[in-house]
Amino acid sequence: NAGVTQTPKFRILKIGQSMTLQCTQDMNHNYMYWYRQDPGMGLKLIYYSVGAGITDKGEVPNGYNVSRSTTEDFPLRLELAAPSQTSVYFCASSSTGRGGELFFGEGSRLTVL
Amino acid sequence: GENVEQHPSTLSVQEGDSAVIKCTYSDSASNYFPWYKQELGKRPQLIIDIRSNVGEKKDQRIAVTLNKTAKHFSLHITETQPEDSAVYFCAASINQAGTALIFGKGTTLSVSS
Numbered sequence: 001n002a003g004v005t006q007t008p009k010f011r012i013l014k015i016g017q018s019m020t021l022q023c024t025q026d027m028n029h030n031y032m033y034w035y036r037q038d039p040g041m042g043l044k045l046i047y048y049s050v051g052a053g054i055t056d057k058g059e060v061p062n063g064y065n066v067s068r069s070t071t072e073d074f075p076l077r078l079e080l081a082a083p084s085q086t087s088v089y090f091c092a093s094s095s096t097g098r099g100g101e102l103f104f105g106e107g108s109r110l111t112v113l
Numbered sequence: 114g115e116n117v118e119q120h121p122s123t124l125s126v127q128e129g130d131s132a133v134i135k136c137t138y139s140d141s142a143s144n145y146f147p148w149y150k151q152e153l154g155k156r157p158q159l160i161i162d163i164r165s166n167v168g169e170k171k172d173q174r175i176a177v178t179l180n181k182t183a184k185h186f187s188l189h190i191t192e193t194q195p196e197d198s199a200v201y202f203c204a205a206s207i208n209q210a211g212t213a214l215i216f217g218k219g220t221t222l223s224v225s226s
Contacts, residue, residue: 043202043204045207045213056212097212
């Protein structure tokens with residue numbers, strides 16, 4: 001049981017490039033989330049999904065896109081990377097939307113230069 | 114939308130002292146309030162949570178209190194130990210269904226021996 005797996009762990013992008021952060025979970029959780037963490041700013045919700053085929057915007061969705069074609073996978077797409085997207089990205093999942101524990105991946109550190 | 118304020122941003126205590134971290138939230142529909150601990154370079158992990166129908170919850174050295182009327186909740190750690198040193202995040206559910214969490218900016222707790 002691997003839990004929540006994110007790839008890559010580290011990535012350096014040039015301004016204007018695009019990339020996808022992968023997230024997969026093997027706990028059959030319906031609820032999945034993407035957060036970004038900047039120093040002193042806590043965890044900001046980017047997008048979330050309550051099940052396959054359903055996604056919704058969080059606090060800071062601009063510059064990102066998501067899809068949820070399966071229960072297991074919730075990739076985060078960065079289009080036209082900007083320095084402001086330099087951050088640590090965490091994917092998380094939960095078995096219940098009614099106030100359940102979030103299980104986080106190890107994080108992906110992205111630098112945009 | 115939901116807004117969560119957390120204070121203080123840093124807290125230094127001596128081993129054996131108590132530590133208190135306070136959070137306020139804005140959405141009266143929020144009904145789930147977890148606390149996460151993040152050690153340096155690690156992923157956030159749930160340490161305790163409370164729901165809106167409960168005023169206080171304890172788990173060994175940690176406790177959480179909730180005042181729904183004032184819309185604030187607090188984390189109390191007693192008999193602090195060096196291994197309690199970490200960043201602590203409070204969070205609140207974004208709506209009554211609790212489908213996602215909004216986090217505070219975090220408190221860096223340092224426990225010196």
